[in-house]
Amino acid sequence: MMTLLKYDFRRNWNTLLAGLVILINAQVGLSLFMSEVTGILIGIMGYVGVGVAIYVKMIKTYTSNIRSYNRRLLPVTGLSHVLSPLIFGLLCGLGLVIIFTTHAYIYISMKLRMNMASNIDLSGLHVSDYISLLLFGAWVMVFMTVIIFLSISIAGSFRWRTGPWIGIVTFFVLVNLIGWLENIITTGRFSPNEMFRYTEESTGIAITANGVLWSDGMWVSIVFEMIVAVILVWATIYLNNKKVEV
Amino acid sequence: MSNILELNQINKTYGNKKALSNITLDIAPGRIVGLLGSNGSGKSTLMKLVAGLLHPSSGTIQVTGKPVGLETKSLVSFMPDCPLTEKWMRVRDAIAYYRDFYADFDEEKAREMLDFMNLVESDRVRHLSKGMNERLQLTLALSRKARLYLLDEPIGGVDPVARGKILDAIVKFYDEESSLIISTHLVNDIERIFDEVVFIREGELVMREEVETLRLKYGKSVDEMFKEVYAE
Amino acid sequence: MTIEFDNNLPIYLQIMQYIKRQIVTGTLQAGDKIPSVRELAAELQINPNTVQRTFQELEREEVVETKRGLGRYVTSEERKIMTIKKEMASELLERFLTGMQELGIEEQDILSIVADAVAEGKGGTTHE
Numbered sequence: 001m002m003t004l005l006k007y008d009f010r011r012n013w014n015t016l017l018a019g020l021v022i023l024i025n026a027q028v029g030l031s032l033f034m035s036e037v038t039g040i041l042i043g044i045m046g047y048v049g050v051g052v053a054i055y056v057k058m059i060k061t062y063t064s065n066i067r068s069y070n071r072r073l074l075p076v077t078g079l080s081h082v083l084s085p086l087i088f089g090l091l092c093g094l095g096l097v098i099i100f101t102t103h104a105y106i107y108i109s110m111k112l113r114m115n116m117a118s119n120i121d122l123s124g125l126h127v128s129d130y131i132s133l134l135l136f137g138a139w140v141m142v143f144m145t146v147i148i149f150l151s152i153s154i155a156g157s158f159r160w161r162t163g164p165w166i167g168i169v170t171f172f173v174l175v176n177l178i179g180w181l182e183n184i185i186t187t188g189r190f191s192p193n194e195m196f197r198y199t200e201e202s203t204g205i206a207i208t209a210n211g212v213l214w215s216d217g218m219w220v221s222i223v224f225e226m227i228v229a230v231i232l233v234w235a236t237i238y239l240n241n242k243k244v245e246v
Numbered sequence: 247m248s249n250i251l252e253l254n255q256i257n258k259t260y261g262n263k264k265a266l267s268n269i270t271l272d273i274a275p276g277r278i279v280g281l282l283g284s285n286g287s288g289k290s291t292l293m294k295l296v297a298g299l300l301h302p303s304s305g306t307i308q309v310t311g312k313p314v315g316l317e318t319k320s321l322v323s324f325m326p327d328c329p330l331t332e333k334w335m336r337v338r339d340a341i342a343y344y345r346d347f348y349a350d351f352d353e354e355k356a357r358e359m360l361d362f363m364n365l366v367e368s369d370r371v372r373h374l375s376k377g378m379n380e381r382l383q384l385t386l387a388l389s390r391k392a393r394l395y396l397l398d399e400p401i402g403g404v405d406p407v408a409r410g411k412i413l414d415a416i417v418k419f420y421d422e423e424s425s426l427i428i429s430t431h432l433v434n435d436i437e438r439i440f441d442e443v444v445f446i447r448e449g450e451l452v453m454r455e456e457v458e459t460l461r462l463k464y465g466k467s468v469d470e471m472f473k474e475v476y477a478e
Numbered sequence: 479m480t481i482e483f484d485n486n487l488p489i490y491l492q493i494m495q496y497i498k499r500q501i502v503t504g505t506l507q508a509g510d511k512i513p514s515v516r517e518l519a520a521e522l523q524i525n526p527n528t529v530q531r532t533f534q535e536l537e538r539e540e541v542v543e544t545k546r547g548l549g550r551y552v553t554s555e556e557r558k559i560m561t562i563k564k565e566m567a568s569e570l571l572e573r574f575l576t577g578m579q580e581l582g583i584e585e586q587d588i589l590s591i592v593a594d595a596v597a598e599g600k601g602g603t604t605h606e
Binding site: 011075077 | 300301326328332
């Protein structure tokens with residue numbers, strides 16, 4: 001699987017480098033030339049945009065991997081074919097997060113050093129909150145991706161034009177089904193809105209984080225999702241080996 | 247030694263269309279077999295089934311006694327009619343790719359063959375002409391020490407010089423422990439290297455014969471037999 | 479070594495003929511080593527099994543012999559080579575006679591035609 005991963009990176013290397021260069025140039029440009037609030041907003045949008053691009057790239061990598069002859073002929077396990085794009089996406093995402101964090105850190109330290117009354121007060125945030133937020137976010141992404149991979153494989157098992165449509169339908173069915181099951185198992189849903197609290201003050205916006213609420217409900221939810229993920233991955237591998245055709 | 251390949255009652259249906267009907271076939275080791283048929287007769291489908299790219303609607307396929315799956319992928323070297331290289335690769339990347347994934351890949355043999363085929367390692371794959379690309383694909387496929395080689399139309403659409411080189415390479419790298427199945431509709435150029443030929447027409451196996459027997463018994467070349475079998 | 483193969487006739491027979499001709503004309507001398515199966519197959523671009531069959535037949539006819547560990551050699555018996563020459567000549571003769579008869583030429587005329595042709599041919603070119 002590591003070899004598969006290596007080649008997934010090599011194949012996308014040019015795009016990744018180009019993306020990196022554009023991102024850094026854009027962010028530097030924004031810092032220098034834009035007013036603070038607009039700059040931050042657009043900057044964050046930029047990062048989100050790149051994140052989305054990485055995600056899409058990962059999905060495309062998976063799709064082409066299960067369809068291309070040279071990949072399908074390789075003597076590697078079905079699990080490798082599923083894991084490789086996933087880890088590819090995670091590593092790229094990690095890279096992005098590191099860049100973002102570095103940028104944010106530099107930005108904040110610069111502001112503090114310059115002693116300017118920042119419009120944004122971030123004193124309410126802690127590092128541990130940040131990390132648990134990232135982990136949680138990563139898990140949500142992984143889970144979502146597993147569902148998407150399965151939908152793609154289901155779509156690939158049908159030959160005709162209905163294939164992609166079946167995939168899309170499956171995706172929505174699965175998401176809703178799993179959400180509904182989770183609801184039954186846990187008491188009440190965890191809502192992203194509870195994570196941050198925005199308070200409007202006369203000097204601007206203050207953000208304090210509640211952090212990720214590590215309540216019992218949360219743990220049950222996650223364990224449930226993990227079990228479901230394993231089942232979905234198993235189903236995906238089964239389909240890839242037995243049903244998907246080129 | 248037991249058979250390299252055993253196909254038992256293979257059927258492949260796509261909706262209403264029967265791509266392959268009731269194919270039963272055994273191939274012993276050390277044979278070079280011609281899989282002949284007109285376009286759309288089912289030859290490629292057959293090869294893809296053996297390579298594991300497609301799954302039969304019914305019937306079994308075994309390579310050296312093992313059912314088609316993860317294990318047989320290491321035993322079968324397939325050269326399909328489309329390139330197995332990725333667009334970003336140079337020739338040397340393609341070699342590295344094969345070396346990384348296939349334990350039976352013989353890098354020295356590959357370099358030898360690249361030389362023989364006049365391929366340069368630093369060339370970009372997407373800049374190669376069709377003929378050069380075919381040579382590369384063949385090099386990759388034959389540099390593995392596989393038990394079964396499947397070559398889908400290795401000489402179609404290729405100039406006569408390249409054709410000669412390809413046939414040369416096939417004969418040079420022959421091994422008594424493995425077998426080759428070569429599908430083609432250009433029979434004349436290649437019939438001399440076949441031990442036996444299998445004729446497929448509209449998904450059915452219509453004839454299977456040793457080539458020299460064809461010539462002895464019927465006084466016909468494979469080319470002529472082909473024309474007879476596929477006459478409209 | 480390039481042979482024009484006729485795909486309508488068994489290849490192994492054609493190779494046998496070719497090798498015999500080489501022996502009879504002296505291109506391959508008695509006791510000479512002949513190429514291995516692989517070498518010949520590669521040179522002629524034909525199936526190695528076919529070459530193998532050729533050699534087996536030639537061995538059976540005692541035209542070539544295998545020396546263990548050393549390879550295949552043309553027979554060292556001059557007598558055998560003469561026999562082959564005679565066989566090939568008589569095959570040629572048979573074909574010639576049949577052909578002449580098909581043309582409707584009488585037996586007595588055949589002899590004189592041949593005598594004339596040989597006399598004229600003496601000053602001409604010899605071909606392989």
